[in-house]
Amino acid sequence: MIPKSHPRYSSLLQRHKLELGVKKGITSIQGLIAYGRGEAFDYLLGEKTTKEAKKAIKASAALLLLAKHPVLSINGNTAALAPREFAKLSKILNAPIEINLFHRTKKRVLLISKSLKKLGIKPLGIKRDFQIKGLESERGKVSSSGIGKADVVLIPLEDGDRAEKLVNLGKKTIAIDLNPLSRTSKCSTITIVDNITRALPSLIEEVKKLRRIDKAYLRKIVESFKNKKYQ
Ligand code: PTJ
Helix, strand or coil, rough: CCCCCCCCCHHHHHHHHHHHHHHCCCCHHHHHHHHHHHHHHHHCCCCCCCHHHHHHHHHHHHHHHHHHCEEECCCCHHHHHCCCHHHHHHHHHCCCCECCCCCCCCCHHHHHHHHHCCCCCEEECCCCCCEEECCCCCHHHCCCCCCCCCEEEEEEEEEECCCHHHCCCCCEEEEECCCCCHHHHHHHCCCECCHHHHHHHHHHHHHHHCCCCHHHHHHHHHHHHHHHHHC
């Protein structure tokens, strides 16, 4: 057991969740390496949400509320670290979750789908009938009723091959990535440089605050946000 008084409790808990994710077959073994990279950046940030990240979270909430077809893309790390928050965000936005894996196997897709169903979510991405142009990895095949037709896609903890292709298709992307220098961070419409375990609860709170606000005000929030400035 990890004592709550440990100064790095949150970080150790995340390692534990990922370890369980790997044991259950939800998270890829490479996901542990990806987490290690993120954890190093988080250490440098003081394991706190910066004021720049807070602004990015507010702008993301506004962008998601303005979207006609927002889609939340889930991978093995997100499914292990923040499945409940992801499901909650999907419900309050009425936005589908699509399983989109880099190290895709049928077994992992089914396990992630099963765990989301327990949270009341029927995910997309099991059947894929749309090809993202120029994206040769498994991430390139998506659902036409999900990422295929989305105008805004939330892409947490992503390897660098997809954000640019999505943007080329005219979609807006919101990245959650602790590495501000990653390709995904640089290409995305909005980049939240924060740990997913802190960013998602804050994003949910912002969506709740802004969901009854008129669209003109939401547009102002999005338009006044300058992504490059915060990287
Ligand atoms: O489940 P799959 O098969 O789709 O694979 C998922 C991973 C994450 C393994 C895959 O997409 C991958 O290899 O990603 P990368 O290239 O390692 O990129 C992951 C990014 O997420 C890196 O820039 C990390 O800094 C960042 N990251 C890691 N953990 C966190 C994080 N960002 C926010 N919160 C974290 N907890």
